[in-house]
Amino acid sequence: MPEFDRLNGDSGWIDLEFMERERTPEEVVEMGIQLHLAVLSISNTKQHLEWLGVQRSRTAIHNWVQKADLQPKGTRTSNYVALDETVIQLGTERYWLYAAVDPKTNEFLHVRLFPTANSGLTHVFLRELREKHDIDDATFLIDDADHLQAALSRLGLRFHIRRHGNRNSVERVFREVKRRTSSFSNTFSNVEPTTAESWLEAFAVWWNRCQS
Numbered sequence: 001m002p003e004f005d006r007l008n009g010d011s012g013w014i015d016l017e018f019m020e021r022e023r024t025p026e027e028v029v030e031m032g033i034q035l036h037l038a039v040l041s042i043s044n045t046k047q048h049l050e051w052l053g054v055q056r057s058r059t060a061i062h063n064w065v066q067k068a069d070l071q072p073k074g075t076r077t078s079n080y081v082a083l084d085e086t087v088i089q090l091g092t093e094r095y096w097l098y099a100a101v102d103p104k105t106n107e108f109l110h111v112r113l114f115p116t117a118n119s120g121l122t123h124v125f126l127r128e129l130r131e132k133h134d135i136d137d138a139t140f141l142i143d144d145a146d147h148l149q150a151a152l153s154r155l156g157l158r159f160h161i162r163r164h165g166n167r168n169s170v171e172r173v174f175r176e177v178k179r180r181t182s183s184f185s186n187t188f189s190n191v192e193p194t195t196a197e198s199w200l201e202a203f204a205v206w207w208n209r210c211q212s
Contacts, residue, residue: 028054032061033068037206066195070202072110077134078102081109082141083148083159085117086174090196097200098125101173103141107211108173108204109133113197122151130155177203 028049036045042058049056082101087094096117100109110129114121129135140159142148152159177200 024054024056024060028052028056029064032056033064033202034206036061036065037203065202066198068202069198070205072108072132072201072204072208075133076102076109078104078109078138080104080141081129081135081138083152084143084171084174085114086178088113088177088196088200090191090193095193095196096121097174097177098122099173099204100125100129100135105211106173107208109135111197111200111204113193113200115193117145117147119147119150119154122147123154126151126155126157173207176207 032045032049035048036042040048042061045061046056046058049061080103082103083099085096085098088097089095093115096114098110098112098114098117098121100111101107102109110125110132112125112128114125136157138158140148140152140157141162142152142159144161149159149161
């Protein structure tokens with residue numbers, strides 16, 4: 001699989017401070033986290049580690065990703081920001097993944113999971129994005145959703161309604177998220193929204209590393 005080509009020894013982006021109480025060698029934890037974020041379900045990651053002679057439970061691998069607390073970091077200045085949301089299924093419940101993407105680099109700037117999509121939650125998302133990045137002079141590329149336009153206008157941020165061109169970057173990212181979540185639907189079957197959001201943030205960090 002092409003995702004395996006993106007795995008390498010550079011795992012400095014994974015904070016292993018939580019390893020103080022871990023009995024597993026750091027290199028095994030790093031490999032498990034990368035495999036799960038890049039291409040494999042937790043069950044398949046467990047099997048892959050077993051082929052290498054390492055016996056660890058699915059719960060242990062799940063906890064590695066959660067404890068690493070990976071989130072997109074670093075302040076950036078972008079001329080354009082692609083903004084959109086998509087539905088993520090958590091068991092029988094539907095949640096909305098909000099994402100802001102730099103269309104020049106295809107990197108996530110911010111991700112959040114909300115129980116619905118409306119102007120109020122969009123405003124919360126944009127306020128958090130503003131705290132992390134210098135986007136006051138950016139132009140937001142959006143579809144024609146009223147709640148996106150209302151929240152951007154409320155904050156005095158510029159936007160263009162686009163269905164093609166640069167805004168396609170966020171659609172490409174969402175397709176990859178959908179591919180990954182559908183390939184291990186069991187992971188999101190019985191989890192809290194905060195757990196799913198934590199995984200999505202970790203995925204965003206891995207994705208950004210692949211774009212650089």
